[in-house]
Amino acid sequence: xxxxxxxxxxxxxxxxxxxxxxxxxxxxxxxxxxxxxxxxxxxxxxxxxxxxxxxxxxxxxxxxxxxxxxxxxxxxxxxxxxxxxxxxxxxxxxxxxxxxxxxxxxxxxxxxxxxxxxxxxxxxxxxxxxxxxxxxxxxxxxxxxxxxxxxxxxxxxxxxxxxxxxxxxxxxxxxxxxxxxxxxxxxxxxxxxxxxxxxxxxxxxxxxxxxxxxxxxxxxxxxxxxxxxxxxxxxxxxxxxxxxxxxxxxxxxxxxxxxxxxxxxxxxxxxxxxxxxxxxxxxxxxxxxxxxxxxxxxxxxxxxxxxxxxxxxxxxxxxxxxxxxxxxxxxxxxxxxxxxxxxxxxxxxxxxxxxxxxxxxxxxxxxxxxxxxxxxxxxxxxxxxxxxxxxxxxxxxxxxxxxxxxxxxxxxxxxxxxxxxxxxxxxxxxxxxxxxxxxxxxxxxxxxxxxxxxxxxxxxxxxxxxxxxxxxxxxxxxxxxxxxx
Numbered sequence: 001x002x003x004x005x006x007x008x009x010x011x012x013x014x015x016x017x018x019x020x021x022x023x024x025x026x027x028x029x030x031x032x033x034x035x036x037x038x039x040x041x042x043x044x045x046x047x048x049x050x051x052x053x054x055x056x057x058x059x060x061x062x063x064x065x066x067x068x069x070x071x072x073x074x075x076x077x078x079x080x081x082x083x084x085x086x087x088x089x090x091x092x093x094x095x096x097x098x099x100x101x102x103x104x105x106x107x108x109x110x111x112x113x114x115x116x117x118x119x120x121x122x123x124x125x126x127x128x129x130x131x132x133x134x135x136x137x138x139x140x141x142x143x144x145x146x147x148x149x150x151x152x153x154x155x156x157x158x159x160x161x162x163x164x165x166x167x168x169x170x171x172x173x174x175x176x177x178x179x180x181x182x183x184x185x186x187x188x189x190x191x192x193x194x195x196x197x198x199x200x201x202x203x204x205x206x207x208x209x210x211x212x213x214x215x216x217x218x219x220x221x222x223x224x225x226x227x228x229x230x231x232x233x234x235x236x237x238x239x240x241x242x243x244x245x246x247x248x249x250x251x252x253x254x255x256x257x258x259x260x261x262x263x264x265x266x267x268x269x270x271x272x273x274x275x276x277x278x279x280x281x282x283x284x285x286x287x288x289x290x291x292x293x294x295x296x297x298x299x300x301x302x303x304x305x306x307x308x309x310x311x312x313x314x315x316x317x318x319x320x321x322x323x324x325x326x327x328x329x330x331x332x333x334x335x336x337x338x339x340x341x342x343x344x345x346x347x348x349x350x351x352x353x354x355x356x357x358x359x360x361x362x363x364x365x366x367x368x369x370x371x372x373x374x375x376x377x378x379x380x381x382x383x384x385x386x387x388x389x390x391x392x393x394x395x396x397x398x399x400x401x402x403x404x405x406x407x408x409x410x411x412x413x414x415x416x417x418x419x420x421x422x423x424x425x426x427x428x429x430x431x432x433x434x435x436x437x438x439x440x441x442x443x444x445x446x447x448x449x450x451x452x453x454x455x456x457x458x459x460x461x462x463x464x465x466x467x468x469x470x471x472x473x474x475x476x477x478x479x480x481x482x483x484x485x
Contacts, residue, residue, distance in 0.1 A: 017200065021193035022186060029182040037175045044167035048142045049130045052089070052160040056128075056146035059083050059158045063093055063148040067155035080104055092159040093148075096123055101156065114145070114159065122147050122157045132164070140164050203228030207236055210243075256428075274305035329455075331478055332370045334398050334407055335363045340370070341377040342396070348382060353390040354413075356381070362400040364407045364477040368455050376451040377409070379444035380471045384413035388468070400477070406457075409473045417463040426461055448473070 062079045065071035071079075081104050084091050090105030098119055114133065121127050122145040129145035141161045148156045203225070210224040222243055224236040281298040284290050290298050342356055349356050377396075384394045392414035399408050418426060427449035445459075448471075452459045457475035464470050 015197075017197035018190060018193045021197075022190050025186055025189040029185065033175065033178060033182060036178055037171060040171040040174045041167060044170050045132060045142060045164060048162060048164070048167050049132070049144055052142055052144035052162060053128060053130050053146065055083055056144045056158045056160050059091065059093075059160075060146045060148045063156065063158060064150045067148060068150050077102055077104075089160060089162045092161075093156060094123070094159065095156040096154055098123060105161075114143070118145060119157075121145075122159075123154060126154050142167070200229065200232075203232040203236070207232070207239060210239065274309045277305045278302045278309075329367045329369055331365050332368045332373065333363060333365055334409065334475075335360065337368075337370060337373050338377065338396060338398065338409065341374045341381070344374065345378050345381050348385060349394070352385040354385045354388060355391075355393045357393050357395045359395065359397045362398050362407060364398075364400060364404070366407070366455070366475050367478050368475070372451045372454065376448040376473065377411070379448050380411045380473070383444050384411055384415065384469070384471075388413040388415035404477060406474050406476050409475070410470055412464060412468055412470045414468045417467070417469050418461060420463075423461055423463075427459060445471075 059080055062071070062076060062083065066073070066076040080091055080093065080102055084105050091102070092100055093102035094100055118129050118133070122129055126147045126149060128147070129143070131143060132140050133143045134140050142164055143159065143161050145157055145159045147154050148158060207224045210222055213222045223240045224243075226233045226236045226240070228236075281290075281302045285295065285298055338358060342358060346356065381394060381396075388394065395410075395412045397410045397412070399410070401407070427445050445461075448459050452473055452475070455475055457473060459471065459473050461469060461471050
């Protein structure tokens, strides 16, 4: 249980934000602590060396009286002891040959850690020395050397030494106090980070709740609140747009499912009717119930019903084949496409008594799968023949656009037109008119729409003010060359 709680805590956004803030705070404060420790130590050591130098200058003035014979040795030793400073410090007084004349202070300090260069600098060049020297036993000491100059002559030097333990201890104490302050700052940062993280994560938690409601019953109106940081607001906006698209798609799927069920019922009826007729006539022929002219009529009716059944099956297979998008595009002349279509559809036009008129105006070359275009134009003509009264013409026309970048192939009939509320839906799958039970499967115009999309074209339907319907298929031309018929 504890391991599961730890795993959940480690994976939550709030805990990760807290951990990241605390980790950054600890890293920054650790760097600051290290820099502060070095700064404290350098400052304290520098202050200690400067203090030694100041006392060395004071003792140097006392030693000027000694070397000029105005002070006796006991008096000089007394004054040096007084000016020495703390008991841990040590003072050496040297003459100009480097011989130690006086030595006072802490005897535990290693004696004389001065190098020759230091002695030359002080005793010969008359310059002060301030720094840290390493004595015997690798013990570092703060050291200051001051020359004793009287009447322009160097008589000797005063060297003061002090252990660095005081400065180091003080630096450690200050660093410890700073560490306590940083620990308090880390705890405060953790509390503030937790509060900020909860506030930042709240819009995400609300968005997660909205996402979890998707797919449930009555979840069509699920929308996330567009609040919080900009990134979270943009995420909520994208989610709301996605939710709207999903809602629309679910509506379309439900509608399509209802229409598909209706279509299946219609298809089953259309299949059953010719099959029933074929079976009935075949049974009559088998049982010898028809002879002579009746037999010929029975065979003819059975044959017509078979053709009707074949057309329905072919329509379903064509819809499946075209939607699969199988086929390689090649250059096709619009005139060849229309001519091929009219040759294939002429028996249907003769059967339905609809004369076909092709104006043969503009021509162009397009990139297309010719079989698909032929199937699309057949469906448009077939649809016109179903709705237009017998003996009324169906007119096919082709017109180039003004810039010759596209060509429009239009099919006009003399039928009753399309109701205004259906104009925007007739190219959807399984959508039929009021006479759906008279041979319409609701696939013909949807196939046309699919073919136009595959060829980067469009198809539209409009009612002619003079009567009838015009279906326009617009396709991009392969080149601007025009062949006038």
